[in-house]
Amino acid sequence: MSADEILPEWALAEVDPEKMKVLALLLADPNPLHFDPAVAPRLGVAERPVNQGPSNMAMLVNLLRAAYPRGRLRRLTVQLRGSVVAGQSVRATGRVTGRERQGATETVRCEVALEVDGGRLVLSGEAEVEVPVVASG
Amino acid sequence: MPGGRYTLAGYESWLGHDALYSEPEERPHPVMAFVAAQRGLGVTVAELFRMWGTEMSDGPMLTESTLEFPGEFRADTEYDVRGTVTSVVRKSGRTLGVFDLVTARFEVVEPGGDTPVAVVTNTYALPRREATE
Numbered sequence: 488m489s490a491d492e493i494l495p496e497w498a499l500a501e502v503d504p505e506k507m508k509v510l511a512l513l514l515a516d517p518n519p520l521h522f523d524p525a526v527a528p529r530l531g532v533a534e535r536p537v538n539q540g541p542s543n544m545a546m547l548v549n550l551l552r553a554a555y556p557r558g559r560l561r562r563l564t565v566q567l568r569g570s571v572v573a574g575q576s577v578r579a580t581g582r583v584t585g586r587e588r589q590g591a592t593e594t595v596r597c598e599v600a601l602e603v604d605g606g607r608l609v610l611s612g613e614a615e616v617e618v619p620v621v622a623s624g
Numbered sequence: 625m626p627g628g629r630y631t632l633a634g635y636e637s638w639l640g641h642d643a644l645y646s647e648p649e650e651r652p653h654p655v656m657a658f659v660a661a662q663r664g665l666g667v668t669v670a671e672l673f674r675m676w677g678t679e680m681s682d683g684p685m686l687t688e689s690t691l692e693f694p695g696e697f698r699a700d701t702e703y704d705v706r707g708t709v710t711s712v713v714r715k716s717g718r719t720l721g722v723f724d725l726v727t728a729r730f731e732v733v734e735p736g737g738d739t740p741v742a743v744v745t746n747t748y749a750l751p752r753r754e755a756t757e
Binding site: 499506507509510513514515516517518540541542544545546548549552559560561562563564565566567 | 636639640642643644645646653654655656658659662663668669670680685686687688689690691692693
């Protein structure tokens, strides 16, 4: 992919509240917004459990890993701009903004974003992926 | 911050992939470095926010995060986790009122080493309901 090329989209039809429960355990995150379906409506935050920020970040990582299966993520910076709740569909998109060759590898710079139903932006950021250069000829 | 140690067990790495919508493989999902930073710090998330004068019930929020991988983060490997606060900026807004933006840098380092395999830099918005700007 050259600079300004669009990465293949990564999409999820429905965010699964069961995965939030496992991630809450892995993170040791006691916030019930992520696992107790009664809490988010009671607080007026959302109608369903709220997905963890690191899970939303992972969707951008998944986008990059699918685009560069032999690549290695070197850096991802994200701004968290909104919430994703259970049952929503999400769409991760990205665009190559630059490349830098260093010997047998190339650093690919990308802009990335995560949107929920209806196109609302919930995450935006930049990433660098180190990709092996395939010898030509 | 006190700091501590963390080992991502192989089965936790598998569960991490599955929980993060990723096909399990030998290498941990990169976002598990965030888990390592949070779990290995030597205090719980609630204790961390309490150190910064905020309770979980106040609604602290993660507003920005950076994952960096100078090395390779592996499962079944013990790491030291070190954390430092790098900046505190007071702000005010319509939704949160007065709040502090606290940025903390967490390094995941092989024991005895100096170079981190992973660095997680998080910025949190901590509401300061009692404060004025």
